[in-house]
Amino acid sequence: DVKVTQSSRYLVKRTGEKVFLECVQDMDHENMFWYRQDPGLGLRLIYFSYDVKMKEKGDIPEGYSVSREKKERFSLILESASTNQTSMYLCASRGLSSYNEQFFGPGTRLTVL
Amino acid sequence: GQQLNQSPQSMFIQEGEDVSMNCTSSSIFNTWLWYKQDPGEGPVLLIALYKAGELTSNGRLTAQFGITRKDSFLNISASIPSDVGIYFCAGQGGSEKLVFGKGTKLTVNP
Numbered sequence: 529d530v531k532v533t534q535s536s537r538y539l540v541k542r543t544g545e546k547v548f549l550e551c552v553q554d555m556d557h558e559n560m561f562w563y564r565q566d567p568g569l570g571l572r573l574i575y576f577s578y579d580v581k582m583k584e585k586g587d588i589p590e591g592y593s594v595s596r597e598k599k600e601r602f603s604l605i606l607e608s609a610s611t612n613q614t615s616m617y618l619c620a621s622r623g624l625s626s627y628n629e630q631f632f633g634p635g636t637r638l639t640v641l
Numbered sequence: 642g643q644q645l646n647q648s649p650q651s652m653f654i655q656e657g658e659d660v661s662m663n664c665t666s667s668s669i670f671n672t673w674l675w676y677k678q679d680p681g682e683g684p685v686l687l688i689a690l691y692k693a694g695e696l697t698s699n700g701r702l703t704a705q706f707g708i709t710r711k712d713s714f715l716n717i718s719a720s721i722p723s724d725v726g727i728y729f730c731a732g733q734g735g736s737e738k739l740v741f742g743k744g745t746k747l748t749v750n751p
Contacts, residue, residue, distance in 0.1 A: 532683075559737050570644060570743040571684075571729070578737065586738070618683050628672040628733040632683035 531555070532621050532633035540639045547606040549636050551619030559622040560602035561630060562586075562594065564615040571618065577602055609640045647730050647742025654720055655750050662745040663714040664730035670740075672733040673706050673713040678744070679726045687728075688715070720749050 535550035551560065561576040563586075573586030575594040583594050591613060595603045602621075606613055616637050620630040647664045654660060664673070672691055676684035688699050690706035690713060697704055703716045713732070717724055730742040 537681075568743070571741045573738060576737065620683075622737065628737075628739070629674060629686055629689050630731075630739055631686065632676075635681070635683045637681070 532619055532631055534617075534619055534633040534636050536636050537634060538637050538639075540641065541609050542641050543610060545606075545609050545640075547609050547638065547640075549604040549606075549617055549619075549638070551602045551604070551621075551633055552600050553602075553621040553631075554600065555621065555623055555631075556599065557621040557623040557631075558599070559624070559630075560596065561620040561622070562592075562602065562604045563618045563620065564588070564613075565618055565635075566615050574604065609638075611640050614638060614640045645730055645732055645740055645742040647745060649745055650743070651746040651748070653748045653750065656720060656722060658720050660717040660720055660724075660747060661714060662728060662730075663712060664732070664742045665712040666732055666740070667711070668732075668734055668740075669710040670732035670734050671710075673704070674731040674733070674739070675702075675704050675713070675715045676729045676731065677726050678729065684729055717747075720747075722749050722751050725749050 532553045562574045563571045577583045577596040593605045618635045619633040622630045645664045675688045678684040688704040693710045695706040701718045727744040729744045731739040
């Protein structure tokens, strides 16, 4: 079974803090994705990565950066957290051999005070 | 970014009833996916469809890839309380990115 794990299920941070969200997948997948999910707005793509050290902006990259130094790990960084970044963050991965299926992690509920 | 039109937004049904939801798009897709999300959890893949006209089942779930490649539906037969959750459709065209519907929230009354 594909397993995507995220470092925290719940996180509370203060405005201005630097926040790291970590995602690890154990299936040697090439592609990894970060989404945020908000009521009424659905899932929105923040960044994705084709492969190690490669990244592309999604639909809402402002205020975020990412890092992919190893194939299994994709990090989302909030350089200076703001209250409007309070959200559910979901990581997903996809292997080139698994057609177009993306597999999601359990999510991190981030609250910025 | 682009989003799919998913309907209905919510459904309230009695246990044992059948459920149907659908997604439409103005664009053609090569793949349609259906996910279920429980409260506080990440989406879980239920069914993947790869060919226009394809009809695929997974237990009590049946999904179809529309012949025009612009729509898909999901049916749940004989609903049970654990079917409660939010169901998302997702489509993929020519890139690695998925386009998502906003979800159908299903409530099943025992």
